[in-house]
Amino acid sequence: MATADELRELMRTEGAAVATNTQAFNDGRYASVSDLEDYEALKREARAIKEDAIERLPELLERLTETVEENGGTVYLADDAADANEYIRSVAAEREANRVVKSKSMTSEELEVNEVLEKDGVDVVETDLGEWVLQLADEAPSHIVAPAIHKSRDAIAELFNERFDPDEPLETAEELTRFARETLGEQIIDAEVGLTGANFIAAETGTMALVTSEGNARKSVAATDTQITVAGVEKIVPTVSDLQPFVELIGRSGTGQDITSYISLLTPPVETPVVDFEDDTTPISEFDNDREFHLVLVDNGRMDMRDDEHLRETLYCIRCSACSNSCANFQSVGGHAFGGETYSGGIATGWEAGIEGQDVAAEFNDLCTGCTRCVNACPVGIDIPWINTVVRDRTNRESEGPADWLVDGLTPDDEDEGAPLQKRFFGNFETVAKLGSATAPVSNWLAGTTVSRQFMARFLEVDPRRELPTFERETLVDWFADRESTVVDPERRAVLYPDLYTNHVQVDRGKAAVRVLEALGVDVVIPQVPSSGRAPISQGMVATAADHAERVADTLAPHVADGRDIVVVEPSDYAMFQREYERFVDEERFTALADGSYEILEYVYGLLENGSDVSALATTEDGAVAYHSHCQQRTLGLEAYTVAVLEECGYDVATSDVECCGMAGSFGYKSDYYELSMDVGDRLRKQLQVDGVRERPVVASGTSCLEQIDALLERQPRHPIELLAE
Amino acid sequence: MTARLSSFESSLDELGVSVTRVDPGSLCERLDELITAPAVGVAPEEAFDDPSLSLAETAIEVDPTPAALREATTGVTGARVGVADYGSVTLSMTDRGSELVSLFVDRHIAVLRAADILATMEDGIDALDDEIGRTRGSSIIATGPSATADMGALVNGAHGPRDVHVLVIEEEGS
Numbered sequence: 001m002a003t004a005d006e007l008r009e010l011m012r013t014e015g016a017a018v019a020t021n022t023q024a025f026n027d028g029r030y031a032s033v034s035d036l037e038d039y040e041a042l043k044r045e046a047r048a049i050k051e052d053a054i055e056r057l058p059e060l061l062e063r064l065t066e067t068v069e070e071n072g073g074t075v076y077l078a079d080d081a082a083d084a085n086e087y088i089r090s091v092a093a094e095r096e097a098n099r100v101v102k103s104k105s106m107t108s109e110e111l112e113v114n115e116v117l118e119k120d121g122v123d124v125v126e127t128d129l130g131e132w133v134l135q136l137a138d139e140a141p142s143h144i145v146a147p148a149i150h151k152s153r154d155a156i157a158e159l160f161n162e163r164f165d166p167d168e169p170l171e172t173a174e175e176l177t178r179f180a181r182e183t184l185g186e187q188i189i190d191a192e193v194g195l196t197g198a199n200f201i202a203a204e205t206g207t208m209a210l211v212t213s214e215g216n217a218r219k220s221v222a223a224t225d226t227q228i229t230v231a232g233v234e235k236i237v238p239t240v241s242d243l244q245p246f247v248e249l250i251g252r253s254g255t256g257q258d259i260t261s262y263i264s265l266l267t268p269p270v271e272t273p274v275v276d277f278e279d280d281t282t283p284i285s286e287f288d289n290d291r292e293f294h295l296v297l298v299d300n301g302r303m304d305m306r307d308d309e310h311l312r313e314t315l316y317c318i319r320c321s322a323c324s325n326s327c328a329n330f331q332s333v334g335g336h337a338f339g340g341e342t343y344s345g346g347i348a349t350g351w352e353a354g355i356e357g358q359d360v361a362a363e364f365n366d367l368c369t370g371c372t373r374c375v376n377a378c379p380v381g382i383d384i385p386w387i388n389t390v391v392r393d394r395t396n397r398e399s400e401g402p403a404d405w406l407v408d409g410l411t412p413d414d415e416d417e418g419a420p421l422q423k424r425f426f427g428n429f430e431t432v433a434k435l436g437s438a439t440a441p442v443s444n445w446l447a448g449t450t451v452s453r454q455f456m457a458r459f460l461e462v463d464p465r466r467e468l469p470t471f472e473r474e475t476l477v478d479w480f481a482d483r484e485s486t487v488v489d490p491e492r493r494a495v496l497y498p499d500l501y502t503n504h505v506q507v508d509r510g511k512a513a514v515r516v517l518e519a520l521g522v523d524v525v526i527p528q529v530p531s532s533g534r535a536p537i538s539q540g541m542v543a544t545a546a547d548h549a550e551r552v553a554d555t556l557a558p559h560v561a562d563g564r565d566i567v568v569v570e571p572s573d574y575a576m577f578q579r580e581y582e583r584f585v586d587e588e589r590f591t592a593l594a595d596g597s598y599e600i601l602e603y604v605y606g607l608l609e610n611g612s613d614v615s616a617l618a619t620t621e622d623g624a625v626a627y628h629s630h631c632q633q634r635t636l637g638l639e640a641y642t643v644a645v646l647e648e649c650g651y652d653v654a655t656s657d658v659e660c661c662g663m664a665g666s667f668g669y670k671s672d673y674y675e676l677s678m679d680v681g682d683r684l685r686k687q688l689q690v691d692g693v694r695e696r697p698v699v700a701s702g703t704s705c706l707e708q709i710d711a712l713l714e715r716q717p718r719h720p721i722e723l724l725a726e
Numbered sequence: 727m728t729a730r731l732s733s734f735e736s737s738l739d740e741l742g743v744s745v746t747r748v749d750p751g752s753l754c755e756r757l758d759e760l761i762t763a764p765a766v767g768v769a770p771e772e773a774f775d776d777p778s779l780s781l782a783e784t785a786i787e788v789d790p791t792p793a794a795l796r797e798a799t800t801g802v803t804g805a806r807v808g809v810a811d812y813g814s815v816t817l818s819m820t821d822r823g824s825e826l827v828s829l830f831v832d833r834h835i836a837v838l839r840a841a842d843i844l845a846t847m848e849d850g851i852d853a854l855d856d857e858i859g860r861t862r863g864s865s866i867i868a869t870g871p872s873a874t875a876d877m878g879a880l881v882n883g884a885h886g887p888r889d890v891h892v893l894v895i896e897e898e899g900s
Contacts, residue, residue, distance in 0.1 A: 071862055127885070128876070129874050129876035129877060129884060130874075146875070146876065152878060153877060153878025153879065154878075156877055156878060172879075173877040173878045173880075173881050174879075174881050177874055177876075177877045177881040177883070177884060178883075180877070180884075181883070181884060181885055184885070185885070188885075189796075204859070205858050205859060205862055206862070207858055207864070213872065213873050213874060213884065214872055214873070214876075214884035214885045214886070215829060215872040215884060215886025215887075216884070216885040218825065218829050218866065218885075219830075219885050219886070222826055222829060239855060240851065240854055240855040240858050240859070241851055241852055241855040243851055244847060244848050244851040244852075247847060247851060247867070248847055255875075258812060258869075259812050259814065259847075259867075259869045260869070261869055261870055261871065261872055261873055262866055262867070262868055262869075262872075263866070263867040263869075264864070264866050264867075265854060265858065265864060265865050265866070265867065266819075266864045267858060267862050267863060267864050268864070270819050270864045271819045271820055271821050271863065271864065272819050272820075272821075272823055272824075272825040272826060273821060273822075273826075275792040275795075275823070276792060277792045277793070277795075277796060278792070278793065279791055279792045280791050280792075280793030280794065281791060282791055282792075283790065284790060284791065284792060284795065284822065284823035284826060284827075285821065285822045285823065287792075287823075289821055
């Protein structure tokens with residue numbers, strides 16, 4: 001796991017370039033997909049094709065082998081990297097190749113085939129300009145699509161000038177590109193073997209799709225007489241027509257281009273004549289096209305991933321990089337921290353766990369905070385946070401458990417083995433909160449003492465720079481139990497779900513919610529309900545989270561059956577009911593709870609739309625606020641309700657558009673991640689400090705967001721419901 | 727048809743690709759105006775199986791030697807299909823080296839028949855699926871010039887052409 005020092009160093013050296021480039025890609029994605037007539041339908045179509053192809057993989061593999069052989073090529077199915085490399089070596093040796101020119105291929109990075117060929121004395125040249133920069137600099141890719149995303153133009157210029165000592169020092173992007181084009185152009189026409197990856201391969205015709213913009217893959221194939229293509233077995237789709245949704249989605253999802261310059265649909269060996277580029281007498285058409293083609297299909301753990309119900313979805317990944325670019329943490333540290341041996345970004349956890357092993361994935365898996373911003377961005381709808389949760393759970397179970405004396409009492413969870421103490425502390429936050437309220441204000445006073453903070457810093461790795469939540473002595477449930485409902489003839493009847501934070505820490509927003517609901521004619525009850533399981537799931541404690549889900553569903557079911565709506569203040573808990581509970585409770589109870597529950601402002605919006613009178617709420621003539629929606633709330637499409645209600649109450653609303661505040665539950669409390677969390681938060685701070693926003697009160701929906709904004713700004717933020725209850 | 731052509735033209739415009747409409751009779755004349763010498767080409771007559779689309783009357787060297795190809799600034803090839811909503815053209819690979827001529831030059835001129843412009847990418851992929859299914863051939867869906875952002879800013883002309891021009895042949899009555 002990257003330490004605070006390592007993350008700090010990466011943010012210092014690579015952070016600026018990574019942040020600028022990933023955010024540009026991410027903004028481009030939003031703009032580009034908004035041009036599509038039906039983006040969601042296209043994603044569903046892409047997903048369905050991948051689901052079907054992985055399901056039928058053995059049959060498609062067989063068909064592809066037949067068609068490639070009919071076309072005159074050779075197929076080699078490699079069990080692992082060593083097997084694939086041995087085959088590629090033998091092809092290069094047989095061809096007596098002096099030089100292999102490569103187009104960009106993540107699978108070849110996975111194989112580390114360059115080193116193997118170089119040992120045989122073969123000159124291996126990366127022709128993708130980004131990959132070439134890294135080859136010269138002897139660095140690893142930091143992004144799956146734009147491998148040199150961490151390098152600035154200045155750094156590349158310095159590298160080229162040092163390495164090649166050109167007559168005139170190179171400076172502009174134009175000059176650097178021109179120089180690379182010329183240098184690599186000479187090397188390409190002189191090579192014997194072209195080594196490519198493949199984005200997709202159609203089994204029915206043996207046609208591979210290569211998604212590129214530079215034209216180097218085209219040249220590497222056209223200028224050589226031997227084509228080797230390496231591809232993971234998961235790249236196979238049935239037919240060329242199945243490529244359509246991917247062709248429309250891959251560029252938009254990744255770098256925000258509607259389409260890349262070239263989608264090569266090659267059915268090798270290709271027809272282009274194999275020419276001698278020095279020949280000045282023979283017309284091109286008189287050269288033969290006697291090309292060899294070798295398709296190396298790589299298993300390397302993929303067939304086992306296919307059999308793993310949780311990792312299987314990883315195989316749908318089309319390597320677009322949307323999950324990297326949309327990830328707030330990735331935007332700060334890039335793939336050198338948020339990545340494994342080969343792959344980077346959120347989906348890398350699945351790839352590295354399946355290909356390299358659990359331990360490699362564990363190195364960076366904590367950087368996924370489960371904010372879910374990648375979920376809607378993924379063109380094949382992979383539940384990337386869930387893969388990260390499962391891998392974290394497996395890592396917990398493989399690691400050594402903490403000493404019993406530290407665990408007893410604070411962590412009454414269902415984790416039979418393993419989770420580290422810090423994870424169990426945060427995962428069992430319900431117990432901490434109950435104790436905290438029961439003993440407040442002593443607990444708050446004690447938590448603030450030097451001795452406690454030292455204990456927390458040492459054993460729980462809670463960063464001493466963070467303020468700790470202050471527990472209220474009187475919980476929301478206790479407060480509510482002592483009062484009479486003010487509603488006589490209710491419009492609707494609801495349960496206000498006492499989520500952990502609203503019940504123990506931010507009790508005021510719970511009280512405000514009750515007042516608003518009652519003002520709008522809702523009969524409210526607040527029963528004792530277990531916490532949602534959000535805290536344990538964020539620590540990868542799946543069994544504990546599942547137990548919470550069961551108990552919550554059981555407790556709420558009678559209320560739902562009785563016709564009460566379930567209203568939730570904390571978006572991360574609401575998201576549990578809508579997303580994760582599907583995995584934990586049976587379909588009937590999941591659907592009842594998911595359909596019957598509402599985020600608080602979504603519910604208020606519904607009441608107002610259905611005739612409740614806004615004048616029952618606190619309204620304003622000329623109010624202005626800045627609103628930061630919660631990451632998981634935005635993924636569920638709920639931001640608009642809060643904005644609409646605030647506007648109806650007379651506010652002018654300025655909204656943030658950062659993907660996440662950076663706090664993400666416990667993440668920002670952890671010593672290793674405090675500075676990263678603040679770096680992510682800084683992007684939100686800047687948006688809240690621009691002209692026209694700087695003077696506005698700030699409202700935010702999530703507990704974490706409120707804590708983070710409190711740390712970022714002088715202004716103390718509040719939950720939007722509190723504005724309506726004034 | 728006219729709507730598709732206009733949509734194709736506006737997509738190309740967004741990509742910074744210039745486009746010219748031409749009637750079959752003045753193809754050679756227009757090509758001579760558009761090329762930057764030295765120019766090489768694969769006659770569109772091959773792509774379209776239409777002898778009237780010969781390049782014999784132009785300054786373009788048809789079926790050049792590899793050395794002449796490397797010296798050339800402009801490359802002219804046929805494009806089988808146009809895709810209106812993306813401004814893409816499909817470039818088939820042929821044994822006359824169409825791929826080399828469209829790729830190893832600074833300026834690529836793609837000659838396309840107006841009737842071959844399809845409305846959507848879905849139609850374009852279906853046409854390729856059909857073509858590849860029959861021929862087991864290869865095609866490039868080319869959209870705008872070769873480009874890279876790997877050197878710190880977007881630059882046209884990475885490994886392939888930095889400048890693309892599309893010449894659309896409008897048959898009479900089309």
